[in-house]
Amino acid sequence: MNSQIYDVAIIGAGCCGASIARKLSAYEISVVLLEKCVDVGFGVTKANSGIIHAGFHHPITSLKARLEIRGNLMFDQLHYELGFPFKRVGIIVVAFSVEEMKTIEHLYSQGVANGVPRMEICGRERILSLEPQLNSDVVGGLYAPTGGIIEPYRYVFALVESAQKNGVEVKTQFTVEQGIREKDYWIVKSKEGETIKARYVVNSAGLFADEVSKSFDAELFEIIPRKGEEFLLQRNAKGLPNHVIFPVPGAHTKGILVIPTVEGTLMVGPTAIETDDKYDVETTSQNLETVFMQATYMVPAISRREIITSFAGLRPTMKGNDFYIEPSKKQPHFIQVAGIQSPGLTASPAIGDYVKDILKQEGLQLIEKKDFDPFLPHPIKVRELSFEELEKVVEKDPKYGHIVCRCESVSEAEIVEAISKGHATLDGIKFYTRAGMGRCQGAFCTYKILKIISRETGMPVEKITKRGDNSWIISQRLQALADEKAER
Amino acid sequence: MEKEVICLSCPNGCHITVQETSPGEFQFQGAKCERGEVYAYEEITDPKRVVTAVVQTDSEEMPYIPVKTDKPIPKRYINPLLVQLYKQKISLPAKCGQVIIQNYMETGVNVVITRTFPLDLGK
């Protein structure tokens, strides 16, 4: 057993855990980030819509509204330091009736009370000039220019990379099974048979925060998964809007959105359906119908013929629908960060700060690191380079000249970089580099990537997975077949 | 014994019913032309297929090289032939048309390589 006692162990490397880890990496403490999946950001975060909300959807009396507003403001700085793609494209909420315009007015005044800057109530003409793709039946709407978009997994990768750079340890495939309090620290045991010790534990385990809390003999509560299905359409899809388009919200959800992603594809969704299965990420044909009906009502040009893929994710909701971020009342030095559903991604940088403050109040001594480096080098992406820039890059490393993923223009060098940063599954590489994320969905690059992973890691192809566990790609090599046949 | 054969002699694709009236004697029904009966007779008495596969090489750059039988081979030989091919390992260079198995099991069928490797681009 590792005899080191960490100051803080964070359970769950989603957007919250990663934000907390990165925040704590600025202080003279030892931190370990524990993740049950094969890679970080592979849980709830992976299937997030990637919206940075403006902050007008929730009343300021809620914790989530306060953190949302603060979080939104922090993204420019984070983007500058970490380089993940982020665009403040603005959010538009569209109304199709006088009745809906009343809700727009309510959202506007709520936003003003929350401190959302530069919002605007728009009439029909104004809204259509902002977004000519809208259904011309639109009556008016709300324009919030501070809303934005990111790629959630690349945001988490960047946060974790920055945290690691500043000394945080990351353990993937560490499924927390039990926490035992001993003397003044926790012993945290994993299902995989590993054990670590930490003085403070942060429970940001997303969908499994309730189970983790129980396994530490802390509060009993229930995480209710609420499923959201999303559909991704190709680059330059018909109907691609300039802003994120929202309908007037329902009682529990913000509705089906039309999202121009940071990479130029178009996304529609998500649905919001409660489920009792924390692994239920199935998509259904009924929901495809629902999503497209609602999306095309707002933006008629959207065509389902341009779908390149669909996916589903689960939001970890809790009774009361607010975030649950506070020190456990049952157990010492155990901080709950649970029920982080929408707008959790937007709030996540603020959650990092908030949890840091809680830890400080709970007695953790925080001394700023003198050599904390907030910056990450901006990785080279061939698709973003001019031809002249590409020439210089290829001169230095010819691997940038080998385009492995033709759809998203990803070079071999970028894939090698992803692997060197620990993303050695097909999904890890896909989310880090976009290789395999385009229109052909990996038909032309999977075999190349398998070989690069094998070459870089020494792993035989049969051991390579899509996303860890039993998600193998290749059952065996033909040679093995020969041996099998020979035995018979 | 009654069997159905789909004739591949032309795009018509006649479904021909074949009945063995007495040992070695057959009756054909459903063929629109005579070629159908000839085809069905062979398909019933001694069906043959061209086999294609890949064979392991000693090269990392081209770990497998494609091969084929140069003529159709009776179906009963296909599995044993495949087993032999999977066990075989050949040294490169290989030339398209190069014979790797001569007169397999006295059938008169050879197995030949169907791709030249390495290829000298010469430029």
Place this chain on the structure above:
Amino acid sequence: MQERNYDVLVIGAGAAGMAAALKVAEEGLKTAIVDREPFLGGILPQCIHNGFGVHLFKEELTGPEFAERFIQDVVKSDIDIYLNTTATSMAVHQPVKQVNLCSSEHGVFRINARAIVLAMGCRERNRGNLGIPGTRPAGIFTAGLAQRLINIDGYMPGKRVVIVGSGDIGLIMARRLTWTGAEVLAVVEILPYPSGITRNIVQCLNDFNIPLYLSHIITKIEGKERVEAVEITPLENGAPNYTKTFKVECDTLLFSVGLIPENELTQSAGIKINPETGGPLVDTRLMTSAEGVFACGNVLHVHDLVDWVSDEAQRCGKELINFLQGKTEKIEQGKVIAGANLKYVLPNRYRLGEKNRFSMRSLIVRDKATLVVRQGEKTIRQFTLRHVKPAEMFHVELKQEDLNDLVSNGELLPIEFSLS
């Protein structure tokens, strides 16, 4: 930056690119051919089965053998070959066209050419395009990817396989997988008839007792990490009948559900696309909306037989030569309309003074059909066709004399093809 000058640059070194390049190089034009892969031949080297070349070479060849006939000629010719090289962008609306290329081998460079042949082939439709419900586990491949993994790399994609779509690649893969020790449990086809040719149904499915479910669809994919099962549902009167849904346990799912011309480079260069074919709009010269840029093979429209690809590419090469020699720089062309029961007619232009060849696809299945070519009320020509179906492209030729009397007020009148 390094710049190289050619008369003709051919993008893509598959069946189409090689045939076109050989044609223009024969004429003494300085020609270059580029391809992303480290070898010549495009997709052919992975198509190790036989059945290629019956029309072109009058014998049955395997894919690698068919490719090799062209490869040997390309190697012997004066054509400059750039392998492992990707065309990243091009400027084509000018007399000298510029194509930007990058490669780990040749670095980053530009080719200037008087003419370009687009021959990038096509890609496969995939699960995402179909919107099939269920989970997203590992073990879902396009048939072509599985073919590549087995035949080139020697990797088996799985042990218990269900194939979606009865196109020829899917059928060929059913046999290939069986011969490599996998078990193919079902082939599922949405249409009431198979998409592949009869020979493949017999030799790739029936030989191994692999069930073919016609008018069936996959209604769910199961499995959290790796594929575990699929649900198959029959279509009745066009709608799935879920009371008859059944489950097949498997670890692998292969999609063989159609091909899409690969035209992102074309589109980014501002060349017009024909929505019916997914390829560039071309005239009778097989020239795209950018003067001096030609297209042939699967990038233009998806072919069923490589023989027709080579044929079209050679024709494309000839047209390109005529164009560069100034013979066809300005020609009058009339409109061609795809009428009843035709998905498209390619090219959708005709010209006078010579025979015209057209390729087309039917929207209907008929044992015997009549193709009528009309100008207004007047029938120009009539063809009797056998065995037309959407899965098989067919070709007709109009003779020089068929096309007389089609001028009115100095303009060529439109002609219409229709099938019944």
